Amino acid sequence: MNWRLEIAVQTPAHSALGDVLSYTHPSPVAPGALVRVPLGRREVLGVVWSAQPAGADDGAAALELKPVGAVLDALPPLGAAWRDLVAFAARYYQRSLGEIALAALPPQLRDLSAVQLARRLKRQAAPAAAAASACVPALTPEQAQALARYETESGPFLLFGSTGSGKTEVYLQAVAALLEREPQAQALVMVPEINLTPQLEARFKDRFGSGAVVSLHSGMTNPQRLASWLAAHGATARIVLGTRMAVFASMPALKLIVVDEEHDPSYKQQEGARYSARDLAVWRGRREGAKVMLGSATPSLESWHQSRPAQGEDGGGRYARLAMPSRIGTAALPMVRLVDMGLQPPRTVLSAALLDAIGQRVARGEQSMVFLNRRGYAPVLACGDCDWKSECPHCSAFRVFHKIDRTLRCHHCGFTERVPRACPACGNPDIAPVGRGTERLEEHLGELFAGVRRPDGSPVRIARIDADSTRRQGALESQLAAVHAGEIDVLVGTQMIAKGHDFRRITLVAAANPDAALFSSDFRAPERLFGLLMQSAGRAGRDAAYLSAQGATAEMWVQTHHPRHPLFAALRRHDYPAFAQRELQERAAAGMPPFAFQALLRADARTQEAAQAFLNAASAAAEGLEGAQHVTRYSAVPHAIQRVANVERAQLLVESASRRALQRLLAAWQPLLHGLRKAPEGKGVIRWLVDVDPQSI
Incomplete structure (x- = not known):
């Protein structure tokens, strides 16, 4: 048969x-x-x-x-x-x-x-028993209380702990308790970015032994990924550390899932199947009877809302909130100083007061960090005579000037050319960079501190960490090692340096130009900015003993043209709950997530007209579908970057107060979209996709 x-x-x-x-x-x-x-x-x-x-x-x-x-x-x-x-x-x-x-x-x-x-x-190794080492630090009262609630309640849990409060130790001890109770159990620990896995992997291997721990992320070679996956699938590995892809790891004895820095947008896949690893982790935990712990100093507003306590008729959220507001030991959160750039001389990059503060720290042998979320030397190269700018011929974006290799590089499609000797439009030889990226900021700091000396009399050492400086394999690890060893005085970088790193000698952090996100068309931009600034501030003053020995205080400097913005008022107090309350009130009034549910229908086409025609035809076709009366469909609009690699992009937002109604509509919409793709309305359309719970609009 x-x-x-x-x-x-x-x-x-x-x-x-x-x-x-x-x-x-x-x-x-x-x-x-x-x-x-x-x-x-x-x-x-x-x-x-x-x-x-x-x-x-x-x-x-x-x-x-x-x-x-x-x-x-x-x-x-x-x-x-x-x-x-x-x-x-x-x-x-x-x-x-x-x-x-x-x-x-x-x-x-x-x-x-x-x-x-x-x-x-x-060739696979036999299952390794995980054994906790003897070197286990004593818990703070807040850590002990959080772990006690974790052990006695079912969750899911939101571990709301300030930067430096010891969230990682809570994860380690939760895993240790699980493996002591159930030696065959497995735990999954996720981080948002590849560069955060090495230090976490080192801590877990120190605690549980190298044979019990494997990593799983896209930065590994294919043979390495296969070996880790087979170890997880065969239960050889007791602990799997990974990025968002690890949420799909086959782990037959899974009993605990940790999602560190759960607020991070990197947990949302932005190509192909656009899933949220954080949300799937919560669903997987419920399906498999595994406990789930989400951790962050600045939780996503969705998770914060889900962990709200019951009040009156509001029965509260589905998550249990575990609070750890204090840093370990006597370390205090850094003092936040706002510099009003409107009072500075025109074209000031770093204020005189900030430069003086960095110089004092260099002289004392301390480290500083300057954060600017824009890589390259300058975002635009321009001609002052004819107004030519370094536009990408294939995208509706400018090519970024990279001085280190004298190239103009598009960060969207990758198109790269050598910098022209003169303006391509009028021949003017005086084409100049406009704006600043990390590469130019690194150069500027080198010029400003050329005469400053370290305590041993040697010159200041400045390093840059961004996607360009860490391209070569092993570059990031060596640069981070140099920072940890005290070989770097001033660290310049993008958001890569703002998250998760345990720098012990940094006493000052500065945000050079964070204002753009304050007035973005994306309603999530203020949430991302606040999280990024709080995470950046958290890199300063993590070692109370070092601060005391230096006689120093930790500081976070923010240069802004809008010092009275409510976001900065909450930042000065390190008051995430106040920021979240204000943002949630505004979102509730506007009917935005987490009080509504959204999806984007995206279309790529040879022309913008074709993309929008397909989307508008799709919207009209959805009119009679089940659940359509409960779902708002907006008009098709171009993407913020509407052309990438000669492909025009448009999107159509659908929104509903009911997740069920939105899902019913999306499911019923699929066959119509397939049909439209082959109809005259689909002419010129290259591809379409549905993005559920989009992170950027």
Whole structure:
């Protein structure tokens, strides 16, 4: 008897091929098993979703089904909980089942034959028992209270701890208690960015031993990712550390999920299936009976609202809020100083008072950090005679001037050219940079501090950490090591240096130019800015003993043209609850998340007119769909950067006070969108996608 297998293969949602494809096999295959199947002219990896005997009622259709090429039976099948997670993500984020399932597997697994995989599995190490080391620091009363509530309540939990309050130690001890209670259990710990994994990995390996811990992120080589995934899937690894992709790791004994810096936008995937790893972590914890702990000094407003205490008729949120407002030891949060740039001389980059404060710290052997969230030398190169600017010929954006290699580089499409010797439009040789990036700020500081000396008489050492300076493998690790060793006096960088790093000798942090986000069209911009400034401030004064020995106080300097803005008033007090209360009141009044639910229908086309015509036709087609009366559809508009790599981009926002109504509409909309793509309204459209719970609009 032949068996009919429904198999998930990697097909994008807009291909309209459906969630699973049917194949035949002479024997039953367990759901979750990996197989190799023919698809077109290729043989691809697939995941068996269901199997049933090929009955007589299948008729001639069964005869046309292609047979499975091979079953990778050396690998235990992916569990029902993992398949449920993938199915939920595909359904909620409006993607195909196979697209989510196959993207969640390590790339190298797609190329291995059954024999190669079996050989690889034989090399896997035996499960390692995790044993906590003796060097466990004593808990503060706040840490102990948070852990006590975590142990006795079900969660999910929001660990709201100020920077330097010891959230990582809470994670470590929660994992240690779990593994002591259940030695075979597994824990997943997620961080938002790759550059935060090395120091976290070192702490976990010191505590639990290297054999019990593996990492999982896109910065690893394919063989490394496969080895880590197999260790997690086979329960060899007790602890998996990773970025957003790790939320899909196959962990059959998962009992705890930690999402550190849960507010970070990096947890939202911005290409392909646009899922939120933080939200999927909460769903996965509920499905698998695993406890979930979200941690942040500046939680997302969605999580903060979900952790609100019950008041009156409001029954409160679904999360339990664990508060740790104090820093460990006697370290105080840095004093925030606002510099009114409106009172400074024109074209001032760094105020005289700030430069003096940095100079004093250099003279005492302390470290300072200057934060500017714009890389490159200058955002624009311009001609003063004819108004030529370094526009990208392929994007509606300017190419950034990078002085270090004398290039103009588009940060959207990657188009790069050498800097012209004269203006391409009028021949004027005096083309000049406009604005400042981290590269120019680094140069400027070098000029200003050329005569300043360190305590040993040597010159000031300035370093820059951004996406350009850390391109080479190992560059970031070596630069961070130099900062930790005290070899750097002034560190300049983008948001890469603002998050999570435990710099012990930094006593001053400065934000050079944060005003742009105050008046952005994106309603989430103030939330992101406040979080970034609070996180930046948290890099200063983390070591109370060092501050005391230096006789110094930690400071955060903010240069702004709007010193009376309410955001800065809350920042000066380190008062996240006050900031969140004001923002939530404004969002409630405007009917914005978390009091409403949103999705974007995006279209890429050869012309802006074609993209908007497709979106407006899609909006009209949705009129009679189930739930449409409860969903507001706005007009199609261009993206903020409407052209990238010669592709025009437009978007249409849909919004509802009911998540259920929005999901019903999106599900019913899918077949209409597939049809429109092939209709005259879809002419010129290259691709379309649905972005559920978008992080930027």
